[in-house]
Amino acid sequence: MSTIGSYLKKHTEALVKDVGIEPACQLTGKSKATLGRYYSDHDEHADRFMPVDAVAALEEAASYPHVTGALAELRGVGLEFNGSRRNTDRSGGVNSDVIALSQRFAMLMAEYQQSIEDGVITVNEAKRLLRETTQLQQVLINMKLHLEEETS
Structure with a gap:
């Protein structure tokens, strides 16, 4: 798996754990197994990433936009997170x-x-x-x- 893929999967896992696995399932309409595949580092799941709409739904409920922040960092962009929404x-x-x-x-x-x-x-x-x-x-x-x- 590429370094970028691994980096995104780690942040996807942080996002799911921030929200909680059960609430994440409800918000995304995905099963625990499917969510697990999105952040699994096993070779058979290397090409699976969470869809953008699921990321958006989870980041709305999370304490921090983990995946968006990771994408910005990969691009060399800084984000300023303001929790006031x-x-x-x-x-x-x-x-x-x-x-x-x-x-x-x-x-x-x-x-x-x-x-x-x-x-x-x-x-x-x-x-x-x-x-x-x-x-x-x-x-x-x-x-x-x-x-x-x-x-x-």
């Missing part, structure tokens, strides 16, 4: 999003102004800017979801 509550609509967007942008600019005062952006200042940028991105995602709801 803010995207699930999108009340307020586009008008609220525009207000939140302007507030977040103002916070980002204030952080930038403070960081650049001495002409050098330190590592800690860069981390704070990154955090603000991520928060701004989250507002844009919520706005996009609202706009998609309004157009469908």
Whole structure:
């Protein structure tokens, strides 16, 4: 089995164990044996991987998106996990999003102004800017979801 396959299977197992085997069976509609095959490292199961819809269902119930995180790591992408799941509550609509967007942008600019005062952006200042940028991105995602709801 490839290193990537083995890596994904380990994270699939962590996902199933995070949710629990019985709840995982209910959420995915798969048997214990089938779920076990998805993370088995035996040669006869080397080409079996959990379907994306099953991963999504389990990650919704899990404490952490194990498989999504593993895929991101394999691609060299970093994820910032925010347990609040803010995207699930999108009340307020586009008008609220525009207000939140302007507030977040103002916070980002204030952080930038403070960081650049001495002409050098330190590592800690860069981390704070990154955090603000991520928060701004989250507002844009919520706005996009609202706009998609309004157009469908």
